[in-house]
Amino acid sequence: LIRKAGEFVVNIPTANILEETDYCGTVSGRKADKFKDTKLTPLKATRVKPPIIRQCPVGIECKVKNVINIGSHDLFIGEVVNISVDDDVLDQSGNIDFKKLKPVTWNPLTRDYYSLGEKLGSFGFSKKK
Amino acid sequence: MRRNLKPGSIIYPTPVVLATSTDDSGKPNVCTLAASGILSGNPPHVSISIRPSRYSHALITKTREYVINIPTADIVKETDYCGIVSGRVVDKFKVTKLNLIEAKIVQPPIIEQCPVSLECKVKDIIKLGSHDVFVGEVVNLNVQESISDKYGNIDYKKLKPITWNPITEEYHSLGERLGKEGYSKKIYEAPRRQ
Numbered sequence: 001l002i003r004k005a006g007e008f009v010v011n012i013p014t015a016n017i018l019e020e021t022d023y024c025g026t027v028s029g030r031k032a033d034k035f036k037d038t039k040l041t042p043l044k045a046t047r048v049k050p051p052i053i054r055q056c057p058v059g060i061e062c063k064v065k066n067v068i069n070i071g072s073h074d075l076f077i078g079e080v081v082n083i084s085v086d087d088d089v090l091d092q093s094g095n096i097d098f099k100k101l102k103p104v105t106w107n108p109l110t111r112d113y114y115s116l117g118e119k120l121g122s123f124g125f126s127k128k129k
Numbered sequence: 130m131r132r133n134l135k136p137g138s139i140i141y142p143t144p145v146v147l148a149t150s151t152d153d154s155g156k157p158n159v160c161t162l163a164a165s166g167i168l169s170g171n172p173p174h175v176s177i178s179i180r181p182s183r184y185s186h187a188l189i190t191k192t193r194e195y196v197i198n199i200p201t202a203d204i205v206k207e208t209d210y211c212g213i214v215s216g217r218v219v220d221k222f223k224v225t226k227l228n229l230i231e232a233k234i235v236q237p238p239i240i241e242q243c244p245v246s247l248e249c250k251v252k253d254i255i256k257l258g259s260h261d262v263f264v265g266e267v268v269n270l271n272v273q274e275s276i277s278d279k280y281g282n283i284d285y286k287k288l289k290p291i292t293w294n295p296i297t298e299e300y301h302s303l304g305e306r307l308g309k310e311g312y313s314k315k316i317y318e319a320p321r322r323q
Contacts, residue, residue, distance in 0.1 A: 010140060015307060022313035037317050046133055059131075060140070068255070070264065073169035077257065080136040087130045098297045103142050104307060105292060108167065110285045111310040116142060117302035120202060120291060126210035 002076055006064040007048040010078075011056035014102040015115050020055070021104070022113070047082040057101055059084040138164075142292035142301060147198040147211060148177050149229075149237040150188040157229060157238050159221050160185040161212030163293045164260060165197060173267040175247060178260040184216045189263055193251040194235040197265075198243035201289040202302050207242070208291070209300070234269045244288050246271040 002008045013021040020038040027034065035042060042051035045061050052059035062078025069075075089100040105114045146165045151157050164178035175197060179186040189195045200208045207225040214221065222229060229238035232248050239246040249265030276287040292301050 012141065018307050019313040019316055022308060022311065023317050026311050026314050027317075043131070052131070058139070058141075065257075066255070068253070068264075070169040070174045070252075072171040073174075075168050077255070080138060083134040083136055083139065084131050085134055087132060090132075096296050098141075098294055098299070101141065101296075103294075105142055105303060107285055107290075109283050109288075112285065113307040113309075115304035115307055116292065116294075117304040120205045120300040120302055121209060122300075123298040124209065124213050126206040126208075127213055 002064065003067060003074075005049060007050055008062050008064070008076065008078060009045055009048060009050045009052055010060040010062060011053040012058045012060075012101070013053075013056055013104060015104050016102060017055045018104055018113055045082070046084065052084050057086040057089040058096075139295050141296055142294050145200065145208060145291055145293040145300065146177070147200055147208060147227075147240055147243060148179075148185060148189075149196045149198060149240065150185050150194070151192055151237045152188055153191070155236060157222065158185055158188055158216035159198075159211050159227070159240070160216065161208050163295060168264060174252065174264060175249065175267060176262050176264050178257070178262045180260055186261065189251065190254065192236065194237055195249050195251070195263065195265060196232055196235060196237045196239055197247040197249060198240040199245045199247075199288070200240075200243055200291060202291050203289065204242050205291055205300050232269070233271065239271050244273045244276045245283075 020040050023038055024034050041054040043054050045052050048061045060080055061082040063081050064076050065079050066077040067074055089096055091097040103116055143163050144165055146162050147159050148162050149159045162177050166176050168174040168176050207227055210225055211221050228241035230241050232239050235248045247267045248269040250268050251263050252266050253264040255262040276283055278284040290303055
């Protein structure tokens, strides 16, 4: 689909929709209607045709610039043409509040999902020490 | 309600890695990178993206080899420091006391304090504006013996990985385990059969 349309959206999930996230990686859209099964809600994007997922606080709208074949996977290089964020994750000044994003990470060694832990330092903190 | 922000490459959280390289004489350098990724499983390929102005960019372009060393929460200070000074003016290994050991296949060294190191040979360099992408084939995977459990498998708890948050520019540890790949299938399979 992406090869043909030349567009995709990267939607970043939260810990609240981990079940839905896992499911979308274990079945094929050729057979299952993943939106119907998971109740993830597609919303219209601003600059591209593929939809944004409402339950994801950040949706990154991309246009494909290059497709590179690398062994078992093809790499789709996308230029970010718009970022859609949920108002709920913004602070009073309109900046993204990281605490509200509840991100999840993937560990390819043990094939587990993890939440984030504590803050260990800010960029450049080592210079003061 | 949603709103649009200025386009930016803000996928979060991202890994943070220490990329080692060498100059013509074999003298090593290291830099901290937030832009690294898995590209393909077989044959295994990964990527790192570096600004052309960085010293590591010049070294890796020339030698076409690098090692991705994955740091732990025990060396966050060292990791941060290697990302804010240049190897052209500072000997980062001397300042941080990160120890080097010889890699098996490539010339750039492995950092002893990093539990996992991926030795890579550059297959392609892709120019993308502010950064160039170095596509690397993983030719050897070097791990500390102490991170394996009694069956010889890697024990993730011993890796103490850290992640980088490009939105607030902060380092974070990992939190609790939330699930295993495929755990949702039991939950969704029942309704699909109806």
